[in-house]
Amino acid sequence: MRETLQLVTFILRRERLSLVLWVIGIVGIVVYMPFLYEGMYPTVTDRYAAMLMMANPAIVAIVGPSTGAYTLGALMTQEILLISVLAVGIMNVLLVNRHTRVDEELGRLELIRSFPVGSTTILQAVFAVVVVANVLIGGLVAVGFAVSGVEGLTVAGSVLFGAILTVSGLLFAAVTAVCAQAFSTAKGASGAAFMVLLVMYMVRAVGDIAGNFLSYVSPLGLVLQTRTFVDDVWWPLAVVLVQVVVLSALAVYLISQRDLGMGLIPAKAGPRGAAPSLLSVDGLAWRLSRGSLLIWTAGTFLVGLAYGAVIGEVETYIGENEMLQMLLASVGSGDATGPDQFIPFLIMFLVIVLMIPIVGPILRLAGEEKRNLTEHLLSRVVTRGGLLRSYFLISMLASMVLLAAGGFGFWLSGSMMLDDPIALTTMMGAMLVYLPATWLLIGLAVLLVGWLPKFAGFSMLMIGFMFFIGFFGAMLALPEVVMNLSPLSHVPAMPVDDFSAVSFSVMTSLAVALMAAGFVGYSRRDMQG
């Protein structure tokens, strides 16, 4: 018992910063939500319209089922409960993995075990910390809601909402604890835990749309059946709590059955030699980037699908919401408030986010230089230009594939939802018209990597700047000079505005010039590291 307490103190000491940040972050955002929704849906009419929109199957698939009630509490719960649960889940997966398999992989656990500390003691200490953290989150959220004074947030409902966060958090802690016994690498353990999280989410999505038993199979589906702030049903949460207990016991049993450093599932040996496709700098760059590019492409396609699914519903939604109208006015020139106007707004947001994976390969090259990895390549028969070109081409590929994936997803679901479907070419055009802007960013990154590698990260700041200008520029009435600094200000908001060959070609030429200058610099300068 004394050892457990000592270990708990030790873990808390190691976690004092990151755990505090997680708790403050999650609690802060969640507790702020009632005030946000109060402002968003001030009248019963607003809430009724929102409820109807939220019953859309696409939205149900993403956030969970509608209760049919249109009180503030019911609407807010539907929109934020699942995502809050996911955030708490991610925190727990990382936290538990850090103190189980990560420590074991790095040999720290061996050190702790060399003291008179049993294998299960460590797990008990981790569980104790996890309980503290999750009860803290749940408790603070419950109190925050209950004292918010926002109409309809009952004490009973607030407590249930908080309890859901606590119990779900414990569930993912337990899942991770089991995965940490099953897999012998930290990456394997956290990967498996996140996979479980994803599968629970998907199973629940299917169940919620179809309204069948699958919603009850997945713990994530179960917690959405509590009808929080409507009827406050507790039994689904009790079922999840039983699952927590069973899984925790399983983890404790498993750890007592295995040797330190081992997993129940033996680590798979990797290839003994390289496949021919890896045996070049192009092959290497592709191999290093393909995983994240694939995930981003799939994610972008899904976001596109989600956009398309809601586009039919936005007309009413926008008509009622002044803040959104102001936001929309900042994109494009038209003052129509319909789906057409909303599309460029959604697209711009998506494009800004996609700038991150698009510029990623170039920043990866800069990072590898810092870690002395490029040295291995450049000390062999590899030219500077050839090296940069390999990563550059993947950036260019990413710009085209990602924008096209988003546009295609948008069109696919949008054409099913809208009475007057948008043509595929129109949709693709509205996405791909942003290509020169992404190339400009690639050009900037190449230029920096070519001449000022220490400032390569500046291209990420540029993304932040574009976001700021795109979303707040018009609202803050910033001077045109400042607005024009963002490449996105020069992209026509299709399909509302017309395609502009001038803007397209000017931006493309400028991007090419930046890239060329970057390549020249890269083959001349000293490597860092």
Added chain:
Amino acid sequence: MVTLDVKNVSKNFGKFQALDNVSLQVRQGEVHGFIGPNGAGKSTTIRVILGILQASEGSVTVFGKDAWKDKVEIHRKISYVPGDVNLWPNLTGGEVIDLFMKLQGSGNVAKREELIRRFQLDPTKKCRTYSKGNRQKVALIAAFATDAELFILDEPTSGLDPLMEKVFHECVLEVKAAGKSVLLSSHILSEVEKLCDHVSIIRRGEIIESGQMDALRKLQRVNVAVVTEEKILDFGQLDGVHEVEEVDGAVVFQLEPRAKSEVMRVLAGYGVMSLEVSPLPLEDLFMQHYEQGDGERG
């Protein structure tokens, strides 16, 4: 034939001068030790040789070609092992070895397998799980499996255990026997002593000593251990005698070559029972340079 010729190379990083007029030559078939404390400029010199950095002044020629302008051409015949081996965490050791061999251009599969066996590396593991020593093995296997003419090895044994160090020494001697050249940077002096014909010592960006291993040692003191019938008194007062100690009844001291005959004459008067003379280990030799240098600067 001169394989590598570094001539009066200086390198500045902003105001900081990392290399000051560095010259060094590696002849064909020679193992050239490049020694100096950490931060002295060994890795910087090597990076200039590899064309990863450009010399601010001076010239580097490898196989008669310019190290900056013709770097890619030169690299066909160079194998390099960096001091701090980082690898891509997602690739297995075997994959990295194959990639390096392919990029260098002259890899030999049979040699690769033999080296993997000798260095006892598991090539199916992801580089993420490798220790420093194992990452070094990956780089060493990739280097020695090629048919390069010049091997540039930057502190390659700092993570290896003694058994693997021995394998590494064998590998160096094998490529030397095959008539190839090696530039071996190290601060482990016993290694340099064992493997090298030629040594250059670098300190604070300057070459402070360069020459044949033998010649370099001859210039220096020797270690003497002597047992006499009568007890030697005030021996430390003698000119050219340093670091006098009593070890198990013997008097042990360092002797400057110029004082040899004078000291022998004195010793004869005490009735010498046993006398052992041994070359100073490079460690001590190097400390001498280090102290002297500091004295001059201070």
